[in-house]
Amino acid sequence: MKKAPQILDELGFRKTEIRIKVLEHLQKVEKAVSQPELEKKFNKLADRVTLYRILSAFEEKGIIHKIMDVHGVARYAMCNEKHCTELEHHDEHVHFNCTECGDVVCLDSVKVPDIKLPKSFSLSRLNLNIEGTCDNCQK
């Protein structure tokens, strides 16, 4: 996995402390994280608005993707380097929302079967949100 500063460099971003830390965090946790979570984690290191703008900027460059969790809160997760480019995203995987710990993880291993829509409907994007108990919270 590429190091965060290098990624920022290649994308034309400045290597500021907060941007490096946010990106490293996203790489490490392998979960979909929200702005409020980042705000708690990086308390006082950056303004709320800064975090929102960092996430938007990263998403525009295609290194993270945005999903709505079951509470209607935006979450962002690293894109799978194999599948995503700046122009085209392939995030048609399962997003698992744990009702115990609230974590949201991308289950890349689970593939979404083909959905057959009525002819008059066209599909552009797809997000499968599953609620349940994650592996960490199973007793």
Added chain:
Amino acid sequence: MKKAPQILDELGFRKTEIRIKVLEHLQKVEKAVSQPELEKKFNKLADRVTLYRILSAFEEKGIIHKIMDVHGVARYAMCNEKHCTELEHHDEHVHFNCTECGDVVCLDSVKVPDIKLPKSFSLSRLNLNIEGTCDNCQK
């Protein structure tokens, strides 16, 4: 389909004007509607808060179900009488979000294939949000 006043009666709700109208509207449109939409439609007939409480009350009784649309806004749609009871909901259908008109419809005809999760994950609920263009907005 049962008439709205009768449904309210059977559930122990009072037959107030706004409750009857909200329920009739949900029955008629066959879409998932949000509080902001109801507020526009029933302008000045009821307070914002009243609408939120009506939707919550209906949901608790199991006659409507709540879904998050792709914008993170809560929407409610009539439950399929054949499948849902007060205790158990079966809303594992597709929710289609039209990017043109913003409407959200439950595509009951499309069935969600079985999802195989890793053993350590347990599933309790499932919502498949699809974005695209609906039949009305196809040119």
Added chain:
DNA sequence: TTATAATAGCAACAATGTTGCGATTTATTT
């Protein structure tokens, strides 16, 4: 070292959603 473009911070605002409480109203009971 300087210049400049990107980034950050602050203030203000918007939208959705929730809670508490007093006022009103439906529906039951007397």
Added chain:
DNA sequence: AAATAAATCGCAACATTGTTGCTATTATAA
């Protein structure tokens, strides 16, 4: 029909998530 009780409503206030405009700061290139 009048009284009563419980459900419903409306208002005010608040919380959270998210956005925009503008100024100040800073990383990087020249």
